[in-house]
Amino acid sequence: MGLKQLFAKPFQDSARVNREVILSMLRPLTGRFLELGPGAAPLLDQLPHVAREDKLVVEFPGVIDFCRQKGFTCFAQDLGTERWAVPDESVDVVLSSQVLEHIPNTDHVMLETWRVLKPGGYVLVSVPNQTALAYVLMMLLTFNPPMNMVSDRYYGLGCPFSSRRFQHSAEFGSAGHGHLRLFAMRAMLDLMKVYGFAVTASHGGTTGLPLLGRWFARIFPYYGLLTIVLARKPEGSGDETCSTARNSSPTSSWK
Numbered sequence: 001m002g003l004k005q006l007f008a009k010p011f012q013d014s015a016r017v018n019r020e021v022i023l024s025m026l027r028p029l030t031g032r033f034l035e036l037g038p039g040a041a042p043l044l045d046q047l048p049h050v051a052r053e054d055k056l057v058v059e060f061p062g063v064i065d066f067c068r069q070k071g072f073t074c075f076a077q078d079l080g081t082e083r084w085a086v087p088d089e090s091v092d093v094v095l096s097s098q099v100l101e102h103i104p105n106t107d108h109v110m111l112e113t114w115r116v117l118k119p120g121g122y123v124l125v126s127v128p129n130q131t132a133l134a135y136v137l138m139m140l141l142t143f144n145p146p147m148n149m150v151s152d153r154y155y156g157l158g159c160p161f162s163s164r165r166f167q168h169s170a171e172f173g174s175a176g177h178g179h180l181r182l183f184a185m186r187a188m189l190d191l192m193k194v195y196g197f198a199v200t201a202s203h204g205g206t207t208g209l210p211l212l213g214r215w216f217a218r219i220f221p222y223y224g225l226l227t228i229v230l231a232r233k234p235e236g237s238g239d240e241t242c243s244t245a246r247n248s249s250p251t252s253s254w255k
Contacts, residue, residue: 014225017206017214018126019043022097025201025230029122031092034058036079036109037099040066044095056091058084079112080105086116094123101127101147101179110195120235123197126205126228131184133223134208149178185222188229197231204228 023046026033034056035044040063044055057067061076068074075085080103094113103109113123128147129135135145144150144158153169156162169178185202192199204217204224217224 014206014208018097018226018228019046021203021205021214021226021228022095022124022126023047025124025203025228026093026095029093031118031121032056032090033093033095034086034091034116036094036096037102038067038097039063042067042070042072043097044072045070056086058086079103080108084112084116088115089118091116092118092121094121096124097126098128100125101181101183104180106181106191110191114195114197114233117233119233119237121233122200122230123192123233124228124230125188125192126226127181127183127188128179129185129204129222129224129227130182131186131222132204132207132225134225147179148182152178183227185224185227185229188227192229192231196233196237198234199229199231201230202228 022043026043026047027049030049032054033044033047033050035042036058038044038057038059042057044050044057044067047055052071053073055070055072057064057072057074058077058079059067059074060078064074064076077084079099094117096109100106100109117123130145130147132145135147138145138159143160146156146159146162146164148158149155150157155167155169156165159165185204189199189202202221203226204221205226205228206213207216207224209216217226221227
C-alpha cells in the first residue's frame with residue numbers, strides 16, 4: 001500500500017462508519033421515513049423493520065431510478081429549491097446522509113424538514129466535519145482538507161497526499177456540485193436550534209485513528225471526521241414554532 005493509499009484509508013473507512021452509526025440511531029425509530037438524496041445507496045434499504053410503503057425518497061430526477069426500482073415512494077425533485085411533494089406533518093423520520101453540504105439553500109431543507117415532520121418526529125443529518133482533528137492538522141501543514149472542495153470537476157486539489165488529486169469527477173460517476181457548505185459540529189447544533197429542533201444525540205463517526213478512532217469520536221464528537229446529529233421536533237409544535245426562522249430567511253422558498 002502506497003503512502004497516498006495509506007493516507008486515504010481513514011477517509012474511505014469513514015463512509016462505512018457513517019452508515020453504521022446512522023443505522024444504530026435509526027433502528028429504534030419507527031413510522032414513516034423520508035430519505036433525502038440517497039442516490040444509489042439508500043439507507044432505507046438497511047431498515048427491514050420499516051414497511052416498504054413507509055419508505056419515501058426525495059431525489060434529483062436524474063438519479064432517482066435506483067430508489068424507484070427498490071419500490072420506495074419516490075418524488076423526483078430538486079430538494080434544495082422545490083417544495084417537497086410530501087404532505088404537512090406526515091413523516092416520522094427525515095434522514096439526510098452526506099447531502100446537506102451539497103445544497104446551496106440549507107435553509108430551505110430545514111424549513112421543509114420541519115413542515116413534513118410530525119410533532120415528536122426526528123431528523124437525522126450527517127455531513128463532513130470541518131473541525132475534525134485530522135483536518136485541523138492538515139490545515140496547519142497548509143494542505144486543503146478533502147472535504148473543502150474548490151472544484152466540481154477535480155478532486156483533491158491542494159492536498160498532496162490525496163489519492164484522487166487532479167482526477168476528474170467523471171471517473172467516479174459524480175455529477176452536480178461538490179461541497180458548498182462547510183459544517184462544524186457546533187454549527188450543526190446551532191442550525192438545529194434556530195429551526196426549533198431539540199438535539200437528542202450526536203456522534204463524530206471516527207477520527208480515523210486505528211482501533212480507537214470511533215470511540216474517540218463518540219466521546220469527543222467535535223473532533224470526528226463526521227458531524228452526525230439526531231434531533232426531535234417537539235411535541236405540540238406547529239408552524240408557528242418555525243415562523244421566526246422562516247421569515248428571517250431571505251432565500252427561503254417556503255410556500
